[in-house]
Amino acid sequence: MHGHLRTSSQNSWAAFGAVLRMWRDRRELSLRTLADRIKWDHSVIARWEQGKNPPTVGAIKALENALDTGGEITAAALHAQAMEVERLRTELRRLQRSTLPSRDQPQEGEDDMERRAAMQLLGALSAGAVVPDHALHTLLSSVDRMIGDRGSLNLDDWELIVQEYAFTAILSSPGDWVSRLTTDLAEAALQLGQAKDQSTRSGLQRIVALLAAHLSGALGEKGDRIAEMRARRTARHAADASGDKNLAVWIRAKEAEAAFWQGNPPQLVLKTADDAIRIADGLPSLGLAHAHKVRAWALASHSTTYHAEASRATLNDLFDTFEQLPDSVTSDRLSDSGFSEGMLRFGEAYVHTLNGDTTKANRAIEAALPFYPPKRAYGIANLHSMQALNQVHNRDIAQGLNHALTSGDNLPYTRARRLITTQILKALPEKARALPTAQELRARTA
Numbered sequence: 001m002h003g004h005l006r007t008s009s010q011n012s013w014a015a016f017g018a019v020l021r022m023w024r025d026r027r028e029l030s031l032r033t034l035a036d037r038i039k040w041d042h043s044v045i046a047r048w049e050q051g052k053n054p055p056t057v058g059a060i061k062a063l064e065n066a067l068d069t070g071g072e073i074t075a076a077a078l079h080a081q082a083m084e085v086e087r088l089r090t091e092l093r094r095l096q097r098s099t100l101p102s103r104d105q106p107q108e109g110e111d112d113m114e115r116r117a118a119m120q121l122l123g124a125l126s127a128g129a130v131v132p133d134h135a136l137h138t139l140l141s142s143v144d145r146m147i148g149d150r151g152s153l154n155l156d157d158w159e160l161i162v163q164e165y166a167f168t169a170i171l172s173s174p175g176d177w178v179s180r181l182t183t184d185l186a187e188a189a190l191q192l193g194q195a196k197d198q199s200t201r202s203g204l205q206r207i208v209a210l211l212a213a214h215l216s217g218a219l220g221e222k223g224d225r226i227a228e229m230r231a232r233r234t235a236r237h238a239a240d241a242s243g244d245k246n247l248a249v250w251i252r253a254k255e256a257e258a259a260f261w262q263g264n265p266p267q268l269v270l271k272t273a274d275d276a277i278r279i280a281d282g283l284p285s286l287g288l289a290h291a292h293k294v295r296a297w298a299l300a301s302h303s304t305t306y307h308a309e310a311s312r313a314t315l316n317d318l319f320d321t322f323e324q325l326p327d328s329v330t331s332d333r334l335s336d337s338g339f340s341e342g343m344l345r346f347g348e349a350y351v352h353t354l355n356g357d358t359t360k361a362n363r364a365i366e367a368a369l370p371f372y373p374p375k376r377a378y379g380i381a382n383l384h385s386m387q388a389l390n391q392v393h394n395r396d397i398a399q400g401l402n403h404a405l406t407s408g409d410n411l412p413y414t415r416a417r418r419l420i421t422t423q424i425l426k427a428l429p430e431k432a433r434a435l436p437t438a439q440e441l442r443a444r445t446a
Helices: 002-026 031-038 042-049 057-067 072-099 110-126 133-147 155-171 174-194 198-221 225-242 245-262 266-280 286-300 305-323 341-355 358-371 377-393 397-406 415-427 430-434 436-444
Strands: none
Touching (some): 031 042, 155 174, 155 198, 174 198, 198 225, 198 245, 225 245, 245 266, 245 286, 245 415, 266 286, 286 305, 305 341, 341 358, 341 377, 358 377, 377 415, 397 415, 397 436, 415 436, 430 436
């Protein structure tokens, strides 16, 4: 088993090694000269070229800078990692077909076979086989399931898992945890399929809806629109089946928000937001607040006097709903389960920004920022990007572009920040679009 994984691993990285060797020869560098430049031992580089060991992310960046390959080294590394992911998936499927029981009760010895197969895979890790982090999570979850830890999760356990994702969605880049969500969603769905009583089924349907909703958001940030839409449909279906009306409203409101940040036509965004508002039927909830917020944005993005007035009326609906939310929701600044005053002011600021009322917009931004703790770096970056957009609207072009470039400088661009940045570029006067700062901003969001 170890030998099989080792050989497959080497095959996965052989092409990368060939690309690395080609570029080293093209730059006329010896192993030792390249080693001096990137601060790695020459023997380690030799093993990379032979496909025996994979380089770290830091090493790939160092190689890219030293050899100036125009991204070819990075592309080769990503291709090798993709091959590794597919290899591990194939191996796990093979193990599942050969070892996982198909009956309700395993025969004597089957549990031992499952554990042994999983432990062999883990043993391969210690022997040096390459397993990407997200594939490792899938593997360890399979081991947990074989041992019996995951199968005993009750609804309270699942609620804690979902709450963890609610925090993660706010505090980190969601595209980084697709594999974890996929694994947990599959396990929750498996329990749902085995549940007998309606109360348990409804509870698990709610869990599946929440996990699918978070998964769709993560997939969207990674740019996988087809998978995102499929996960959205699953979330909506599970929420409706659970009988939880507030959840059904929240799912649709988040769907409308995702569609807005994606840059979909306002009519489509309004249709989904209005659907959420219709289901809420006037009952205040977290989902209804989100629905009013997104509806106001979609109306303001129409850029007509009629729609501007309608967006301000919807903003009043948002404030009315906010006043009726429980303290547990309005005091939560660090999870997707909350709707703090900071989020309220964010929603208000963006409506005024889209309507061109920069004075009210900047006032709302200043009111929002104190409610965003440093951990919410992505939200803070969005608010600063909004400030930059208002500066451009006020024809303070240089300051607006500089502000946009320095907002969340070390953070990857989320869909929200990318859309606001696109709006900044579109608002520039024709002559300003050729400025180096404008070109750099455009390159960052490409």
